[in-house]
Amino acid sequence: MKPIKKRLLTPGPTMVPERVLEALSRPTLYHRSPEFKSVFLETRERLKKLLRTEGEVLILTSSGTGAMEAAVSNLFNPGDSAVVVVGGKFGQRWEELCRAYGVEPVKVEVEWGKAVDVDSVRKAVEENPGVKGVLVQICETSTGTVHDVKAIGEVLKDHSDVLLVADGITAYGVYDIPTDDWGIDVAITGSQKALMTPPGLAVISLNEKAQERLCEGRSYYFNLSKELKNQRKGQTAYTTATNLVVALNEALKMIEEEGLEEVARRHFVLAEATRAGVKALGLSLFSESPANGVTAVVSPEGVNGQEVVRIAREEFGVTIAGGQEHLKGKIFRLSHMGYVDIFDVLTGLEVTELALRKLGYSGFKFGDSVSAALEVYRKLEGQVEVD
Amino acid sequence: MKPIKKRLLTPGPTMVPERVLEALSRPTLYHRSPEFKSVFLETRERLKKLLRTEGEVLILTSSGTGAMEAAVSNLFNPGDSAVVVVGGKFGQRWEELCRAYGVEPVKVEVEWGKAVDVDSVRKAVEENPGVKGVLVQICETSTGTVHDVKAIGEVLKDHSDVLLVADGITAYGVYDIPTDDWGIDVAITGSQKALMTPPGLAVISLNEKAQERLCEGRSYYFNLSKELKNQRKGQTAYTTATNLVVALNEALKMIEEEGLEEVARRHFVLAEATRAGVKALGLSLFSESPANGVTAVVSPEGVNGQEVVRIAREEFGVTIAGGQEHLKGKIFRLSHMGYVDIFDVLTGLEVTELALRKLGYSGFKFGDSVSAALEVYRKLEGQVEVD
Numbered sequence: 001m002k003p004i005k006k007r008l009l010t011p012g013p014t015m016v017p018e019r020v021l022e023a024l025s026r027p028t029l030y031h032r033s034p035e036f037k038s039v040f041l042e043t044r045e046r047l048k049k050l051l052r053t054e055g056e057v058l059i060l061t062s063s064g065t066g067a068m069e070a071a072v073s074n075l076f077n078p079g080d081s082a083v084v085v086v087g088g089k090f091g092q093r094w095e096e097l098c099r100a101y102g103v104e105p106v107k108v109e110v111e112w113g114k115a116v117d118v119d120s121v122r123k124a125v126e127e128n129p130g131v132k133g134v135l136v137q138i139c140e141t142s143t144g145t146v147h148d149v150k151a152i153g154e155v156l157k158d159h160s161d162v163l164l165v166a167d168g169i170t171a172y173g174v175y176d177i178p179t180d181d182w183g184i185d186v187a188i189t190g191s192q193k194a195l196m197t198p199p200g201l202a203v204i205s206l207n208e209k210a211q212e213r214l215c216e217g218r219s220y221y222f223n224l225s226k227e228l229k230n231q232r233k234g235q236t237a238y239t240t241a242t243n244l245v246v247a248l249n250e251a252l253k254m255i256e257e258e259g260l261e262e263v264a265r266r267h268f269v270l271a272e273a274t275r276a277g278v279k280a281l282g283l284s285l286f287s288e289s290p291a292n293g294v295t296a297v298v299s300p301e302g303v304n305g306q307e308v309v310r311i312a313r314e315e316f317g318v319t320i321a322g323g324q325e326h327l328k329g330k331i332f333r334l335s336h337m338g339y340v341d342i343f344d345v346l347t348g349l350e351v352t353e354l355a356l357r358k359l360g361y362s363g364f365k366f367g368d369s370v371s372a373a374l375e376v377y378r379k380l381e382g383q384v385e386v387d
Numbered sequence: 388m389k390p391i392k393k394r395l396l397t398p399g400p401t402m403v404p405e406r407v408l409e410a411l412s413r414p415t416l417y418h419r420s421p422e423f424k425s426v427f428l429e430t431r432e433r434l435k436k437l438l439r440t441e442g443e444v445l446i447l448t449s450s451g452t453g454a455m456e457a458a459v460s461n462l463f464n465p466g467d468s469a470v471v472v473v474g475g476k477f478g479q480r481w482e483e484l485c486r487a488y489g490v491e492p493v494k495v496e497v498e499w500g501k502a503v504d505v506d507s508v509r510k511a512v513e514e515n516p517g518v519k520g521v522l523v524q525i526c527e528t529s530t531g532t533v534h535d536v537k538a539i540g541e542v543l544k545d546h547s548d549v550l551l552v553a554d555g556i557t558a559y560g561v562y563d564i565p566t567d568d569w570g571i572d573v574a575i576t577g578s579q580k581a582l583m584t585p586p587g588l589a590v591i592s593l594n595e596k597a598q599e600r601l602c603e604g605r606s607y608y609f610n611l612s613k614e615l616k617n618q619r620k621g622q623t624a625y626t627t628a629t630n631l632v633v634a635l636n637e638a639l640k641m642i643e644e645e646g647l648e649e650v651a652r653r654h655f656v657l658a659e660a661t662r663a664g665v666k667a668l669g670l671s672l673f674s675e676s677p678a679n680g681v682t683a684v685v686s687p688e689g690v691n692g693q694e695v696v697r698i699a700r701e702e703f704g705v706t707i708a709g710g711q712e713h714l715k716g717k718i719f720r721l722s723h724m725g726y727v728d729i730f731d732v733l734t735g736l737e738v739t740e741l742a743l744r745k746l747g748y749s750g751f752k753f754g755d756s757v758s759a760a761l762e763v764y765r766k767l768e769g770q771v772e773v774d
């Protein structure tokens with residue numbers, strides 16, 4: 001049987017709600033029109049609420065990596081140094097960006113799948129006086145790990161000259177994060193993750209401290225001073241992806257309607273259900289500090305994780321994600337981020353069962369993961385009475 | 388947790404594929420334009436292939452009931468009599484339509500949930516010389532029952548003056564039905580079932596025998612002679628739902644791409660998986676001759692089927708169907724018709740488990756239905772090797 005449906009269970013791009021697709025397909029607005037200006041300002045306000053920041057929030061027409069580049073190239077000067085937490089592919093990206101812009105990375109290396117030890121960040125900052133920032137992921141998507149950025153923010157309270165730059169690309173909209181309270185000076189996210197919008201937009205917040213640090217951007221396109229000046233007036237420096245902005249605005253409305261706390265709770269419940277399901281198959285989680293947006297699963301002995309991904313996609317129409325870099329083949333990743341409900345989570349577990357069985361792994365009975373996931377769901381959900 | 392997604396698992400309207408929704412939203416065509424004419428003729432040709440008939444296939448802008456009315460009012464005269472198989476709500480509709488148009492119904496009553504005994508149809512025809520037709524459902528949607536219309540067609544081979552009129556509204560696109568070979572003179576279906584298109588279009592086929600029987604239609608709107616004359620040229624008597632026709636054409640393309648045999652096989656496998664899942668919960672099927680498009684489940688002792696439906700919809704966002712008429716509260720119905728894959732089937736079973744548990748029925752462990760359904764799926768599917 002060939003699959004007749006395509007289901008997207010990757011940690012970005014994620015499934016886009018029908019309402020957002022409808023918004024996306026509205027007639028294109030001129031980016032200098034009053035109508036678009038009003039949508040743009042509204043979207044920025046909604047993003048501020050999402051990020052819980054009093055700072056400025058800029059929308060960039062790029063992937064999340066563009067916003068990371070904007071942060072490095074606009075907030076640091078060549079010769080500056082910055083502490084970089086490297087515990088996965090996206091930590092590496094911070095390091096690469098620093099090198100690309102002549103910023104010396106002071107690396108805090110973390111074993112992939114572990115959360116950074118906050119004391120090692122403290123030590124790196126203290127032992128390297130003059131470091132201008134700490135660059136970290138809130139969630140390291142490549143390993144499905146959440147770092148304790150709140151604790152890092154605490155550490156940096158004694159270092160007012162150090163900017164805390166947090167890549168929250170798979171964290172905002174998964175967790176309810178009080179950006180300002182945590183001491184995050186610069187927060188980054190992207191449209192195609194928990195924000196339930198197609199790829200193409202990145203978001204970067206700048207509190208006052210970060211705004212004061214803006215230097216002459218060395219990227220022409222990612223010029224945050226210029227964007228700041230423009231976006232305060234509802235303009236962008238260059239043509240932005242107007243349809244995507246309209247779509248993002250609609251997605252943010254949906255988050256507001258559900259309520260950010262409730263959105264975060266849903267992600268927690270779905271993540272717990274996923275984790276219980278995975279364990280019920282005799283598998284283990286790759287991360288010691290598993291994130292609520294994506295679950296990295298260790299492929300069982302003798303099973304290539306890439307084959308799980310291939311079978312899920314080719315034979316069942318479900319796209320899940322494999323491992324990256326040295327984790328390729330060793331893990332696979334089930335996303336439960338954004339427009340996801342319990343039935344999507346169960347689909348991810350079911351396709352895992354089907355693929356694993358096909359690959360000869362037999363440490364379970366069909367439905368075991370669903371059984372465990374539903375028990376956890378029911379318990380946490382509280383909606384369904386305990387019998 | 389409020390449901391964030393809506394899932395449609397009713398026996399019509401059914402889920403509409405993204406491709407079909409896209410086609411639906413193309414700019415509206417003028418119903419007298421050459422462009423529309425070409426789409427309309429193409430759609431009629433595709434319907435002929437779907438129905439496997441050399442007869443004429445007409446598209447009506449109405450629900451399926453409209454096509455039933457068109458059949459009764461255009462093929463029978465007041466004072467005529469017709470054998471009517473009544474084993475559910477839609478059999479009753481044939482009877483009501485006959486009475487509305489002065490056609491005397493010779494009722495073959497069938498206990499709801501049972502297939503008609505073909506001999507009783509034979510007897511009704513033989514004992515009532517002069518009956519002009521046999522009106523039957525291929526699938527009686529209200530009870531999830533499939534009648535053996537092929538066998539009825541065999542019986543009627545000796546009665547060339549009796550028209551076999553088959554309501555295949557939830558049968559075409561679920562089964563691969565050779566309309567002509569089975570001796571069906573008039574076949575009826577609708578857009579919103581296995582044809583994966585929103586409601587609004589009905590289809591009626593007329594073989595030569597049926598065309599010869601066309602009388603002065605007593606409905607102004609449902610005038611099959613007039614439609615026949617117009618539709619042969621790619622026109623309709625009155626304005627048709629042009630966007631729906633474009634959408635239906637796309638849906639039929641999808642069926643052709645998958646292949647009608649494969650489509651029928653998919654429905655068989657999904658129905659078998661559903662039936663196994665239901666039984667694994669200790670529940671029984673309502674029908675003794677269960678259809679492949681929809682499964683009617685007997686509500687367990689002490690559980691009101693309407694409550695299962697309500698909880699599924701209100702608390703989990705999944706719309707399934709209840710029972711109709713005297714079956715209200717006694718059964719609920721899970722559809723697996725049209726744009727449905729194994730994961731949709733499992734969602735239907737999972738929501739059943741969640742709702743039943745909430746209603747105090749505890750004769751199962753979470754995941755039991757999924758386990759049974761996946762085992763059957765794997766066995767029938769043959770794609771996943773047996774370990």
